[in-house]
Amino acid sequence: MENIVCRFSYDIDPLPKIYDGRVILIGDAAHAKSSTRARGMTSGWEDGLCLAQHLRDSANIAEALENFQAERLPIVHEYQRTSREMSLKIGRR
Numbered sequence: 001m002e003n004i005v006c007r008f009s010y011d012i013d014p015l016p017k018i019y020d021g022r023v024i025l026i027g028d029a030a031h032a033k034s035s036t037r038a039r040g041m042t043s044g045w046e047d048g049l050c051l052a053q054h055l056r057d058s059a060n061i062a063e064a065l066e067n068f069q070a071e072r073l074p075i076v077h078e079y080q081r082t083s084r085e086m087s088l089k090i091g092r093r
């Protein structure tokens with residue numbers, strides 16, 4: 001019982017933008033949510049795969065990041081919205 005580790009669980013509001021210049025956020029840094037609906041790790045993997053595809057298929061990095069954001073933000077915002085909704089329903093956040 002001496003080795004119990006306690007950490008905060010974050011449920012952030014959806015971000016309107018997840019890149020600036022050549023810096024982009026993916027995974028929990030971009031869309032941390034309560035664990036009620038799960039999909040935390042899998043959505044991070046989806047981000048990585050999607051970003052790799054846009055970096056491969058776009059003419060330059062700026063276009064790749066813009067296309068990545070346009071594709072992923074609606075999806076992760078929906079994960080965040082439904083996760084929070086479920087958490088509030090069961091009295092957990």
Ligand SMILES: Cc1cc2nc3c(=O)[nH]c(=O)nc-3n(C[C@H](O)[C@H](O)[C@H](O)COP(=O)(O)OP(=O)(O)OC[C@H]3O[C@@H](n4cnc5c(N)ncnc54)[C@H](O)[C@@H]3O)c2cc1C
Nearest residue numbers: 009026027028029030032033035038039040041042043044
């Ligand atoms: C108890 C629990 C259960 C979960 N269960 C599930 C589940 O069943 N299914 C699911 O899909 N998801 C689950 N998740 C969520 C999932 O673990 C996270 O969404 C996922 O790990 C996020 O991955 P990430 O790479 O974005 O961030 P992280 O895994 O947090 O990785 C960030 C890394 O950056 C490092 N770091 C931080 N600051 C610095 C710094 N300044 N310099 C260098 N390194 C730094 C950290 O040490 C860490 O290794 C669970 C989470 C928890 C806490």
